[in-house]
Amino acid sequence: MSNIGDFIWFFLVSFLFIAYLMILFSIIGDLFRDHKQAGWVKAIWIVALVVVPFITAFVYLIIRGQGMAKRQAAAIHEAQSEADAYIKQVAGTSHADEIAKAHALKESGAITAAEFTALKKKVLETA
16 A cells, blocks of 8 residues: 555656746746846746746735736747748748839839730749
8 A cells, every 4th residue: 555655756746846847938038028127027937937946936926926927928929929020931932922012113113014014924924
């Protein structure tokens, strides 16, 4: 019976330790993600996490827990916006955009109607 109890105790302690590490890394990530906090405030939180880790983690989650979710959502939104901008830059333009640009060049007088027709035909052939 002792072996089963030790086995269950081992998994319970392991689970709690991993959960604590996840909370700790979330708190540290949130500290460095928050650009509104001064550096010395961040340092105090880190020192407190080292000296009295469990109490500090609970206090941090109670005091700044709601802001953690907002900062995480903002970071995700910013990363998504950067990825979308990069994809648009790399992907280039659509065929309709190329024809519209050629039409604007024709209207400004930079190219002739015959050149516009040739560009339009070339774009439509690649579609």
